[in-house]
Amino acid sequence: MTASPQPSPVTALLPADTTEDVRARRPSTAVLPVGSFEQHGAHLPLITDTVVACTIAGELAAAHPVQLLPPLTVSCSHEHADWPGTVSISARTLHAVVTDIAASLRRSGIGTLILVNGHGGNYVLRNVVQESAGSGVRMALFPQSADWEAARARAGVRTSAHSDMHAGEVETSILLHAHPELVKDGYESADCTADDRKHLLTLGMSAYTASGVIGRPSLASARKGRELLTGLVEAFGEYAALLGAPAEGGR
Numbered sequence: 001m002t003a004s005p006q007p008s009p010v011t012a013l014l015p016a017d018t019t020e021d022v023r024a025r026r027p028s029t030a031v032l033p034v035g036s037f038e039q040h041g042a043h044l045p046l047i048t049d050t051v052v053a054c055t056i057a058g059e060l061a062a063a064h065p066v067q068l069l070p071p072l073t074v075s076c077s078h079e080h081a082d083w084p085g086t087v088s089i090s091a092r093t094l095h096a097v098v099t100d101i102a103a104s105l106r107r108s109g110i111g112t113l114i115l116v117n118g119h120g121g122n123y124v125l126r127n128v129v130q131e132s133a134g135s136g137v138r139m140a141l142f143p144q145s146a147d148w149e150a151a152r153a154r155a156g157v158r159t160s161a162h163s164d165m166h167a168g169e170v171e172t173s174i175l176l177h178a179h180p181e182l183v184k185d186g187y188e189s190a191d192c193t194a195d196d197r198k199h200l201l202t203l204g205m206s207a208y209t210a211s212g213v214i215g216r217p218s219l220a221s222a223r224k225g226r227e228l229l230t231g232l233v234e235a236f237g238e239y240a241a242l243l244g245a246p247a248e249g250g251r
Contacts, residue, residue, distance in 0.1 A: 002121075012179075013054040015061075015068040025145040025168055029106050029112040030246060032098070033057040033071035035120035039083035040167040043187035046085045047073065048171055053118030055178045056143070059233050060116070064240055066247015067110060072097065076121050082206040098128050100223040102137040112138045112243045120165070142238050143232050151231030155224040159216045162196055166205070170228060177225025187217040 035050025040228060044053075050073045061068040067221040075094050080086040102113050113132075115125050125141055143151070152170065159169045167190070175183050192215070194208040208214060 013051065014070050017068070022067055027053060027065055028110060029064070029069040029114060030069055030110050030172070031060055031114045031116055032055045032069045032101060033116045034094075034098075034118060034122060034125065035071050035073050036074060036075045036077045036121070038077035038080040038086040038088075038119070039212045040171070040212050041188055041190055041217075043213075043217060044167050044171065044175060045182050045186045047176065049075075049124055049181075051118075051120035051179055051182065052171060052174050053116050055152060055174060056118070056158050056229065056232055057116040059188075059229050060114070060142075060236050063233055063236070065188070066114070067105075069101070075119055076124065077119065079121060079200060079204045080212075082204055083212055094122065095124050095128055099131075102132065102135070102139065106137050113142075114239065115139065115141050116143075116173065117141060127160040140243060142236060142239055147235035151228045154231035154234075155227035157224060157228070158219050163215060165194075165197075165214040166209075167213045168179055168217050169219045169224070170215075172217040172220035173222070173225035174228055175225070175232065176220055177222040177229070179186075181223065187220065189218065191216045191218050 033050065033053035033056070035053045037046050038049065039046065040048040050071050054071050057068055060066065067140045072094070074087050074089055076091050077086050077088045098115065105113055115129065117125055127137040129141045145161070152161065155173070157164070157169055164170055172183060172187050175238065190211060190213050192209050192246065194213055194214045197208045200208065205212065
């Protein structure tokens with residue numbers, strides 16, 4: 001018996017649809033993962049936020065007949081500029097790129113765009129969604145704080161959302177589940193807490209952590225990562241009902 005081919009690293013993160021696949025499915029909603037290219041300590045790669053956003057978006061696309069878009073891989077990571085490898089674009093550039101994508105989707109007949117944001121520093125995405133009212137494309141930002149909180153509770157995440165800011169329990173758990181090959185040894189001893197970071201946007205991450213980690217990756221597990229993703233898919237049901245993205249069985 002011939003073994004089924006395993007997905008390549010590329011198709012695990014990027015959509016492999018043909019134009020005819022999309023034509024047959026006729027999606028009314030598109031999902032755009034927005035990641036970043038920034039330091040995540042010594043145990044997670046620069047592409048962590050992109051991998052997280054793509055993984056969440058892929059789970060949503062498996063449950064709903066949406067058009068899954070390739071990710072935006074560089075965004076607003078200016079607070080990480082002190083670390084080698086980090087690359088950023090301006091908030092105005094990210095705003096322009098997302099609104100251009102929305103306009104292109106509208107011309108092709110897709111009237112709803114879900115932004116799956118994997119990087120907390122992309123504050124401008126809230127403005128993009130806010131400004132979409134009356135533009136001809138309905139938008140939503142996912143996951144929001146309440147969605148993460150529900151998923152964290154389901155998974156039994158022990159670190160608070162405030163404390164688990166970067167390369168901590170949640171991000172490490174998702175990668176341990178979905179892409180364990182990307183997690184390097186040492187996360188078990190990489191914990192760093194910095195709850196008092198009032199001037200983060202002014203001083204940057206380096207003022208609060210020497211390693212680049214703010215959180216407790218030692219508490220991460222693949223089981224938590226799986227449950228986090230399941231919880232987020234459940235939370236997305238509210239968005240699907242609001243925006244008209246039926247579940248897979250409702251095509």
